[in-house]
Amino acid sequence: MTTARPETTSPSGDAAASARKQVLTFVLGEETYGVDILRVQEIRGWSAVTKIPQSPPHVLGVLNLRGSIVPIVDLRMRLALERAEYTSITVIIVLSVVSGSGRRDFGVVVDGVSDVVDVNEADVRPPPELGAKAATDFIRGLVPIAERMVVLLDIDQLIGGDAASVRVPHGEAA
Amino acid sequence: MNPEHVNRLGGRGELFAFRGQYLPVIRLHEIFGVEPRTRELHRGLVVVVEGEGRRVGLFVDDLLGQQQVVIKSLETNYGHVEGVSGATILGDGSVALILDLPGLIRITSLRAAA
Numbered sequence: 001m002t003t004a005r006p007e008t009t010s011p012s013g014d015a016a017a018s019a020r021k022q023v024l025t026f027v028l029g030e031e032t033y034g035v036d037i038l039r040v041q042e043i044r045g046w047s048a049v050t051k052i053p054q055s056p057p058h059v060l061g062v063l064n065l066r067g068s069i070v071p072i073v074d075l076r077m078r079l080a081l082e083r084a085e086y087t088s089i090t091v092i093i094v095l096s097v098v099s100g101s102g103r104r105d106f107g108v109v110v111d112g113v114s115d116v117v118d119v120n121e122a123d124v125r126p127p128p129e130l131g132a133k134a135a136t137d138f139i140r141g142l143v144p145i146a147e148r149m150v151v152l153l154d155i156d157q158l159i160g161g162d163a164a165s166v167r168v169p170h171g172e173a174a
Numbered sequence: 175m176n177p178e179h180v181n182r183l184g185g186r187g188e189l190f191a192f193r194g195q196y197l198p199v200i201r202l203h204e205i206f207g208v209e210p211r212t213r214e215l216h217r218g219l220v221v222v223v224e225g226e227g228r229r230v231g232l233f234v235d236d237l238l239g240q241q242q243v244v245i246k247s248l249e250t251n252y253g254h255v256e257g258v259s260g261a262t263i264l265g266d267g268s269v270a271l272i273l274d275l276p277g278l279i280r281i282t283s284l285r286a287a288a
Contacts, residue, residue: 048268050270050271053206053207053208054206054256062269063269064263067263068250068251069250069269070251071251071252105251106252
């Protein structure tokens with residue numbers, strides 16, 4: 001039996017139709033954020049970390065993840081949000097950054113993980129201008145999903161492509 | 175550790191007598207910004223180590239044991255930390271940092287010279 005595939009042409013052409021990404025959404029306080037699912041290595045519960053000397057406050061320490069030493073970042077601190085207690089549903093999302101120096105993994109602590117959603121690039125709005133360089137470097141854009149605005153994070157900007165910059169907030173001097 | 179065997183070098187650096195030599199004391203808690211169990215040398219433990227022809231005393235809280243370990247890189251995912259050469263995974267799955275002796279000696283000399 002053969003099935004004929006109908007040709008679909010959208011008004012904006014095939015480029016927009018193919019520009020869809022899957023995004024893992026998660027909650028931090030009142031806001032919902034999203035990261036490209038392709039960057040997500042694993043999701044795990046919170047466990048005690050080993051502190052690293054002379055590390056910035058948002059780097060909580062390192063964990064053993066399947067034999068690799070992975071730094072864990074408090075995303076609330078990194079985004080300059082209010083601190084929160086870690087509860088039994090606090091989770092760590094392990095993400096990958098691929099750069100010239102290879103692949104680096106790191107974990108971010110979030111309040112809870114939500115759904116994986118499909119996002120159309122055409123629906124993504126640019127982040128608002130906040131004046132100072134501030135925190136918008138690592139915001140890829142905003143996208144409405146199920147009646148809320150999800151803040152899409154640019155993982156590469158958040159941590160940086162070079163091994164040393166997870167220790168230094170982007171834009172600040174070492 | 176007998177407090178009488180410890181000499182201070184002009185208020186900065188500490189030396190202690192060990193088998194006819196005077197060895198510098200490296201206060202790891204100061205370098206790593208960790209709250210120690212005690213700041214008094216004679217109440218803690220000094221571990222004499224040797225590296226690159228030099229001997230120093232590391233001031234620590236406790237000696238836990240001795241074991242062979244697999245060295246894991248801290249730099250792959252994080253970066254270089256002065257005084258730390260790598261990390262290892264202990265039997266309970268937790269991470270322990272491996273000290274870099276030349277780096278520690280360097281840090282201590284810089285502090286004493288400051």
